[in-house]
Amino acid sequence: MHEVTVTRLNHLVDPHLHVWAWQIPVYLFLGGLVAGMMAISGWFLFSDRHRRAESVSFLLPALSLVLLSLGMLALFLDLEHKPFFWRLYTTLKPLSPMSWGAWILVAVYPALLGAMALRLPAWLRGRWPALDGFAGRLAAQPRAVRAIAAANMVLGGLLGIYTGILLSALGARPLWNSALLGPLFLASGLSSAAALVHLLARDRSESEFLARADNRFLQAELVILALLLIGLLSSTAVHARAAALLLGGPFTAVFWVGVVGLGILIPLVIQSLAVAHRIRHTAVAPLLVLAGGMLLRFVIVNAGQVSRWGPV
Amino acid sequence: MARFGMVIDTTRCVGCMDCVVACKTENQVPEGLCRDWITTEARGRFPDVRLEIRSERCNHCDHPPCVTCCPTGASHVEPFGNTVKVTPELCIGCKACLASCPYDARYIHPQGYADKCTFCLHRVKEGLDPACVAVCPTFCMHFGDFDDPQSEVSRLIASRRGHALLPEAGTGPRIVFLT
Numbered sequence: 001m002h003e004v005t006v007t008r009l010n011h012l013v014d015p016h017l018h019v020w021a022w023q024i025p026v027y028l029f030l031g032g033l034v035a036g037m038m039a040i041s042g043w044f045l046f047s048d049r050h051r052r053a054e055s056v057s058f059l060l061p062a063l064s065l066v067l068l069s070l071g072m073l074a075l076f077l078d079l080e081h082k083p084f085f086w087r088l089y090t091t092l093k094p095l096s097p098m099s100w101g102a103w104i105l106v107a108v109y110p111a112l113l114g115a116m117a118l119r120l121p122a123w124l125r126g127r128w129p130a131l132d133g134f135a136g137r138l139a140a141q142p143r144a145v146r147a148i149a150a151a152n153m154v155l156g157g158l159l160g161i162y163t164g165i166l167l168s169a170l171g172a173r174p175l176w177n178s179a180l181l182g183p184l185f186l187a188s189g190l191s192s193a194a195a196l197v198h199l200l201a202r203d204r205s206e207s208e209f210l211a212r213a214d215n216r217f218l219q220a221e222l223v224i225l226a227l228l229l230i231g232l233l234s235s236t237a238v239h240a241r242a243a244a245l246l247l248g249g250p251f252t253a254v255f256w257v258g259v260v261g262l263g264i265l266i267p268l269v270i271q272s273l274a275v276a277h278r279i280r281h282t283a284v285a286p287l288l289v290l291a292g293g294m295l296l297r298f299v300i301v302n303a304g305q306v307s308r309w310g311p312v
Numbered sequence: 313m314a315r316f317g318m319v320i321d322t323t324r325c326v327g328c329m330d331c332v333v334a335c336k337t338e339n340q341v342p343e344g345l346c347r348d349w350i351t352t353e354a355r356g357r358f359p360d361v362r363l364e365i366r367s368e369r370c371n372h373c374d375h376p377p378c379v380t381c382c383p384t385g386a387s388h389v390e391p392f393g394n395t396v397k398v399t400p401e402l403c404i405g406c407k408a409c410l411a412s413c414p415y416d417a418r419y420i421h422p423q424g425y426a427d428k429c430t431f432c433l434h435r436v437k438e439g440l441d442p443a444c445v446a447v448c449p450t451f452c453m454h455f456g457d458f459d460d461p462q463s464e465v466s467r468l469i470a471s472r473r474g475h476a477l478l479p480e481a482g483t484g485p486r487i488v489f490l491t
Contacts, residue, residue: 001357007329008349008368010419012407017416019407080405081424087384087402098408099383171377172414172481236480309414309481311353 004311017173017305023078025297029192030071031163032185032293034064036193038108038156040210041115045149049206056201061115061152063200068108097169101162104155111155114138114148160186167304174242175307178231181300184224191217192293195267195286211271211281214289218268225260242307251303259299263292314457315374316393316431317486318445319465319474320367324452327352327365331444331453335369338432338443345419347429348444366489367444367453370417370429371477372396374484378409378418378426387426392433393457400425414481431455458486 012019037060044057079085089106093099118139125132138144164181171177194214201207232243246255267285274281327350335341335348348369355362376396379387386402387409389395398409403425410418410426421427432442436455440446445453456465465488468474474490 001354001361003354005352006349007332007351008346008416010345010416013410013416013419017411019410019420078406079424080407080420081400081403082405084401084404084425087386087404091383091385093383093385095380096383096408098381098406102383169381170408170412172412238480305411308416309478310416 002311016308020078020301020305022298023074025294025301027071027074027078028163028166028185028297028301029294030067030074032160032189032297033192033196033290034068034071034108034189035156035158035160035163035186036189036191037064037067037197038111038115038152038159039190040193040197040213042149042151042153042156044206045115045118045145045152056197056203056206058116058119058121059200060197061112062121065109065112065116068105068112072105097162097165101159101166104158104162108155108159111148111151115152118145118148157186160189163189167300170304172309173304173307174236174239174309175232175245175300175304177235177239177242178228180224180228180231184221184228185297187217187221187224188293188296191221192290195289195293198281199283199286207281208275211275211285214286215268215271215275218264218271218289222260222264222268225264238309242303245303245306246299249303250306251299254295255299255303258295259292262288263295264289267292313391313459314393315459315486316372316395316436316455317458317465317488318431318442319454319456319468319488319490321452321454321468321472321490322364322366323490324450325365325367326450327367328449330447330449331367334443334447335429335432338435339430341427342422345421345427347417347427364489364491367448368415368417368477369444369487370396370413371415371483371485371487372429372431373486375482377412377414377483381408381412383408390433393431393436395431395433396428397430397433398426398428400427414478414483415485 008014041057041060049057088102117135120135161182164185167176168178168181191214194210194217198207198210229243232239245251267288270285273279329350332346332348341347348367351366351368353364372395379389384402384404386399388397390397405424418426418428435442441455445455454465454468456463458465460466469488472490474488476485476488
């Protein structure tokens, strides 16, 4: 017999930690999605696709701006001491991923605005001649285009990895105790972004390119997920118990059916057939990938909060 | 510099919860929340059963993960006794510190900031014991400087068998339970 009775019943902490509800998974998903879109947008700029009229690369920065702002709104809604949120920007704590993540978010906005300025959205064009002139001069300078492309790719990579490191730095929750969470969320963010851009692309070569890229990202995500579970299972009993939450525990069905099956394997099969021209490209696979990316964040955040060092 | 900690004799503790009530009264802990609590752990198989009753709270760790993860510096190590404290005016309520604590010792105060045991530093500065220690009817709780080899807590640790909670989590907890 091993029985533990605790008289504490603190809100958000007992019977198990549940400090983060929908806001944080949604923020992590949108952050990862924007990170992936920045990487793709940067890649397109490097490949000179911004000269093509049909390219989706012009849509990406503006859409990223909206999605990231929605993500930050979700993050703000999660804060319990909202009037003090500005304190994030009065200091930089190098050991706190949340602190340097907050500063990355600030750096992301100018990079997105720079990418937007390379070709202004239709609703902005012709309103301010100075802005039109600036955008034209910027796009005409290859060095500026390359700098903006590099900034988008680097900051996109950092943003994608940070969303995972944010959780893995919290050592008290064994399910998150893996540096692989960073690459996992980056791969998932890239895959979700490729799926979304695939849905939006009008240029057939871009659409095809993104479907192929998405397949690679989904494969990478599968490998990282497997490594994550192997790493936890081959660690301490506490970590193996955390992995068991996804391997027979309460999160098993949603993880294997939702995240792995519907979110990765099925879209991977559909898109593999589509890029081999066996079936037509449809919205089914990208939508499944996007739903799977969101579900992955919910499962990891919720299962991680249930996992603990102490007695279950 | 002092390094405050507690030694709690589980062979004397009866789980009366006087420490919990004293803390709530002294620190005006809001209804439904607590900074300290009683854990009862039973192990074994009848008739070889062992019962340990513990008065638990923030361990004021030597390597506090709540301080490391705090993005604003609200959670910090107070030089007086090397204790872990929260500055409400700096806290944004992100709850990373709640998630980082393996002892689940923190909670969100109804006003929105993270809150927890302070070792009653306001009393200690006056030369008093923390409220929980002061009221214990079985005198099972001891408070003092772990760095002073002559302190009561150091002598108890040296002379008695005891254990900390989850030392494997690597946080360096500073509450020792004598067994």
